[in-house]
Amino acid sequence: MNKVMSKLDVLESQSIYILREAYREFKSLAMLWSIGKDSTVLLWLARKAFFSHVPLPLVHIDTSYKIPEMIEYRDRLAREWRLNMVFGQNKDALTAKRTFPEGAIDRLQCCKLLKSEALKHTLAGDWPRYRLNHRTGEYEVDQNKEPYTGVIVGVRADEEGSRSKERYFSPRDRNNDWDVGDQPPELWNQFKTDFALGTHLRIHPLLDWTELNIWEYIERENIPITKLYFDQGNGKRYRSLGCYPCTFPVESTAKNVHDIVEELRTGKFANIAERSGRAQDKEDGGGLETLRRTGYM
Amino acid sequence: MSLLREQMNVVIVGHVDHGKSTLVGRLLADTGSLPEGKLEAVKANCLRNAKPFEYAFLLDALKDEQSQGITIDTARCFFKSKKRDYIIIDAPGHIEFLKNMISGAARAEAAVLVIDAKEGIRENSKRHGYMMSFLGIKNFMVCVNKMDMVDYSQEVFENIKSEYSAFLEEINIKPKSFIPIAAREGDNIISISPQMPWYQEAFLMEALDNFSKAAPNYARPLRFPIQDIYKFTAEGDERRIMAGRIESGTVSVGEEVVFFPSYKTSRIETIEGFNVEKATEAYAGQSTGVTFQTQIYIRPGEIMCKKGEQGPHVTTKFKANIFWMSKEPLIKGKDYKLKITTQQVPVELVNIISVLDASELSSIGNKSQVDRHDVAECILETLKPVAFDDINHIAETGRFVIVDNYEIAGGGIILSPVFEQESILSQYVKSRDFNWVRSDITPLKRALKYQHKSALIVIIGDPDTGKKEIAKALEASIFGLGKFTYFLGISNELSLTEASSNDRTLNKMQHIQQLGNMSHILTDAGLVFITSISDIDEYELGMLKSLNQPNKTIVVNVGENRFPIDQIDLVLSQKENTQTAVTKIIDVLRKAIALDPEYFI
Numbered sequence: 001m002n003k004v005m006s007k008l009d010v011l012e013s014q015s016i017y018i019l020r021e022a023y024r025e026f027k028s029l030a031m032l033w034s035i036g037k038d039s040t041v042l043l044w045l046a047r048k049a050f051f052s053h054v055p056l057p058l059v060h061i062d063t064s065y066k067i068p069e070m071i072e073y074r075d076r077l078a079r080e081w082r083l084n085m086v087f088g089q090n091k092d093a094l095t096a097k098r099t100f101p102e103g104a105i106d107r108l109q110c111c112k113l114l115k116s117e118a119l120k121h122t123l124a125g126d127w128p129r130y131r132l133n134h135r136t137g138e139y140e141v142d143q144n145k146e147p148y149t150g151v152i153v154g155v156r157a158d159e160e161g162s163r164s165k166e167r168y169f170s171p172r173d174r175n176n177d178w179d180v181g182d183q184p185p186e187l188w189n190q191f192k193t194d195f196a197l198g199t200h201l202r203i204h205p206l207l208d209w210t211e212l213n214i215w216e217y218i219e220r221e222n223i224p225i226t227k228l229y230f231d232q233g234n235g236k237r238y239r240s241l242g243c244y245p246c247t248f249p250v251e252s253t254a255k256n257v258h259d260i261v262e263e264l265r266t267g268k269f270a271n272i273a274e275r276s277g278r279a280q281d282k283e284d285g286g287g288l289e290t291l292r293r294t295g296y297m
Numbered sequence: 298m299s300l301l302r303e304q305m306n307v308v309i310v311g312h313v314d315h316g317k318s319t320l321v322g323r324l325l326a327d328t329g330s331l332p333e334g335k336l337e338a339v340k341a342n343c344l345r346n347a348k349p350f351e352y353a354f355l356l357d358a359l360k361d362e363q364s365q366g367i368t369i370d371t372a373r374c375f376f377k378s379k380k381r382d383y384i385i386i387d388a389p390g391h392i393e394f395l396k397n398m399i400s401g402a403a404r405a406e407a408a409v410l411v412i413d414a415k416e417g418i419r420e421n422s423k424r425h426g427y428m429m430s431f432l433g434i435k436n437f438m439v440c441v442n443k444m445d446m447v448d449y450s451q452e453v454f455e456n457i458k459s460e461y462s463a464f465l466e467e468i469n470i471k472p473k474s475f476i477p478i479a480a481r482e483g484d485n486i487i488s489i490s491p492q493m494p495w496y497q498e499a500f501l502m503e504a505l506d507n508f509s510k511a512a513p514n515y516a517r518p519l520r521f522p523i524q525d526i527y528k529f530t531a532e533g534d535e536r537r538i539m540a541g542r543i544e545s546g547t548v549s550v551g552e553e554v555v556f557f558p559s560y561k562t563s564r565i566e567t568i569e570g571f572n573v574e575k576a577t578e579a580y581a582g583q584s585t586g587v588t589f590q591t592q593i594y595i596r597p598g599e600i601m602c603k604k605g606e607q608g609p610h611v612t613t614k615f616k617a618n619i620f621w622m623s624k625e626p627l628i629k630g631k632d633y634k635l636k637i638t639t640q641q642v643p644v645e646l647v648n649i650i651s652v653l654d655a656s657e658l659s660s661i662g663n664k665s666q667v668d669r670h671d672v673a674e675c676i677l678e679t680l681k682p683v684a685f686d687d688i689n690h691i692a693e694t695g696r697f698v699i700v701d702n703y704e705i706a707g708g709g710i711i712l713s714p715v716f717e718q719e720s721i722l723s724q725y726v727k728s729r730d731f732n733w734v735r736s737d738i739t740p741l742k743r744a745l746k747y748q749h750k751s752a753l754i755v756i757i758g759d760p761d762t763g764k765k766e767i768a769k770a771l772e773a774s775i776f777g778l779g780k781f782t783y784f785l786g787i788s789n790e791l792s793l794t795e796a797s798s799n800d801r802t803l804n805k806m807q808h809i810q811q812l813g814n815m816s817h818i819l820t821d822a823g824l825v826f827i828t829s830i831s832d833i834d835e836y837e838l839g840m841l842k843s844l845n846q847p848n849k850t851i852v853v854n855v856g857e858n859r860f861p862i863d864q865i866d867l868v869l870s871q872k873e874n875t876q877t878a879v880t881k882i883i884d885v886l887r888k889a890i891a892l893d894p895e896y897f898i
Binding site for chain 2: 003005007009010012013014016017020021023024047048049050051052053055082157158164167183184185186187188190192194195196207208210221
């Protein structure tokens with residue numbers, strides 16, 4: 001038999017290994033699902049790791065500014081795959097309209113409130129979590145308020161500078177802060193799985209994947225993906241998904257996964273950064289690092 | 298086709314300021330691997346802040362890195378050559394960040410060591426070289442950088458080459474190339490430089506492509522460390538799957554397998570997967586899962602091997618090379634946690650054979666502890682047997698890390714097993730009994746007086762099988778018979794004394810040790826001592842019995858029995874009501890400890 005592992009096989013095997021380590025070591029484990037292509041690949045890898053099951057909650061931070069198709073797609077897959085689906089949001093900031101562009105705050109502050117703060121409190125369990133009841137099809141307040149001590153996140157090293165410095169298992173302190181100067185050693189697939197009370201770990205199974213690998217894998221596995229990534233006939237598509245005030249589509253006529261793979265491999269996007277359509281990265285000269293040190297994904 | 302292209306992880310190492318990040322930045326820029334506009338943006342940013350542009354800024358992404366002009370943590374960058382895709386790991390050169398360098402290098406299949414032509418070989422040039430040999434990286438090259446600063450002098454290059462080659466020879470590394478480069482100027486990076494006509498061998502990019510990927514491990518014996526065991530019954534899935542990644546060898550449906558360290562055997566029924574064609578064989582590198590023809594009970598951590606193939610070593614003691622990264626030194630007599638493959642066990646440092654200063658290759662005499670950045674040859678001893686291979690036999694199952702206070706504090710490679718008659722445990726029991734001052738009241742006198750012999754009755758089984766209720770009811774019944782008995786209801790998670798560690802693995806062993814010692818005292822005092830415990834394995838049960846010796850231990854299993862029948866005195870069904878269970882236990886005790894007067898004491 002042919003025993004050659006392709007590049008995607010190697011990436012897949014490593015990610016599965018990391019997911020299984022996390023599942024064995026963390027009693028209170030959750031996976032962040034942003035609905036985007038990366039965390040959807042992550043969800044698929046969980047089904048691979050656990051033989052079609054997803055034995056952990058999927059947490060979505062709903063800023064209420066997400067493109068509506070994203071929420072539809074989330075709930076459709078959640079029903080089809082019987083996912084343990086949970087979302088959280090910053091109700092106070094939304095009610096007080098402390099958001100961009102409505103409120104008198106900038107993009108970074110908006111991200112901090114609607115994403116970092118909402119994430120922090122949803123993970124800690126001190127803000128309500130809304131869980132999908134598969135019987136009624138409705139979201140209701142989750143009775144489980146236990147903090148998640150392990151959080152699986154789909155960030156990739158090739159996305160931007162501070163992510164290129166991440167560990168597979170990356171500790172966050174009580175305030176969700178990331179100490180980039182003093183990260184734990186990580187060798188021979190032995191990760192940091194021990195942690196003090198009150199702290200938690202971010203787990204990054206996709207660190208070694210590139211944007212192209214993600215799309216190649218989506219194509220190979222035939223993973224259902226939201227159609228916002230494809231040109232719907234107006235010559236535009238989203239390359240990276242976020243909130244609509246801060247995410248802009250790119251000019252592209254890629255109509256399906258195969259077109260996107262070709263476009264990334266040899267076409268016009270072969271050398272253009274993926275997050276070029278994400279406005280918050282451009283603030284402050286180190287925008288994403290600033291956000292990420294205080295808990296942003 | 299991109300799908301079939303191979304990918305190689307390359308780490309760039311060397312002394313601080315010798316130009317590692319500059320080299321990577323230049324490589325990315327010259328191969329067109331930077332996102333469009335990135336180079337211009339960084340240049341514009343430099344102009345704005347009135348500082349000269351450096352290629353390193355492309356890599357040193359963190360704000361602190363740019364302001365201090367050094368690399369703090371390893372970065373992954375991606376670029377392609379005609380031959381393959383590369384992940385370049387740019388490692389920091391400063392000694393303060395050695396653990397970051399090692400984290401980066403441990404992932405690498407190849408290494409490029411950079412030496413500054415003007416500064417020459419420095420402390421970390423050697424230390425990093427040594428670490429590459431430690432980590433077993435076979436694809437190795439040296440770049441003598443900043444050749445422009447020494448007027449592209451062949452003499453300078455040759456001197457560094459001969460001096461460093463001599464060092465590498467001592468640590469048994471043969472570099473595949475020695476290249477004079479000027480990263481900032483782009484000399485000998487992606488083409489041969491006209492500045493150094495005396496050098497006509499491979500330029501950097503070519504030398505990278507000349508590296509070959511290590512042959513996969515298919516041909517060696519099977520090593521399949523069990524990472525976890527899944528049964529998703531709640532979702533209507535009856536499969537009991539043992540999951541893990543195969544570190545070496547292959548395994549097929551129908552083959553007979555042996556688990557280490559338990560030596561249990563079974564036969565492969567199926568190879569499982571999701572969204573893949575049903576496979577009949579799995580091989581090294583794959584994260585997979587298998588089911589078995591006959592049910593066996595083992596815990597995650599055991600290594601599955603093939604019957605008929607050479608198995609791993611199983612011992613509690615081994616000789617290893619360790620490098621230490623924690624600020625707290627590695628000391629004797631302290632409990633650490635060993636993580637090797639998917640096994641986790643308590644470990645102690647028993648002996649330091651020698652400590653090496655890796656930057657000088659000189660040994661530091663007579664040290665009683667291993668300090669940060671030391672490399673030491675040591676003897677380690679685990680509290681339970683572990684399965685492993687010598688590093689030179691199968692590297693993947695011959696390396697480990699040591700955890701101290703939540704952190705990975707050191708890494709090591711196993712040189713050989715040490716077989717010794719006496720384990721820590723039996724030495725402990727011997728010295729305990731030696732120091733025990735006994736009174737004139739012998740166990741027999743006590744038994745005659747109390748009208749029963751003493752024993753430890755340990756009730757084991759899965760959590761929530763009603764063990765504690767049975768134990769309590771048993772105590773009441775024995776007490777009702779007028780006998781001397783005591784029930785200790787202490788949870789597995791709690792220790793009798795304050796836990797000395799916050800680690801689950803260490804606490805568990807500590808709990809068993811304390812329980813063993815306590816039951817030794819109480820059974821010595823003539824009592825029928827009753828306790829219950831969940832999640833105990835064969836080895837731990839054996840430990841408990843040894844610690845209670847020479848007194849009797851009676852084991853009652855509630856629910857599904859996962860132990861060899863000769864280790865268990867009574868198996869009770871989980872459905873049994875508490876009173877029937879107690880009656881059955883008492884029946885065993887009648888004879889075993891002469892609970893009934895008709896039996897002789």
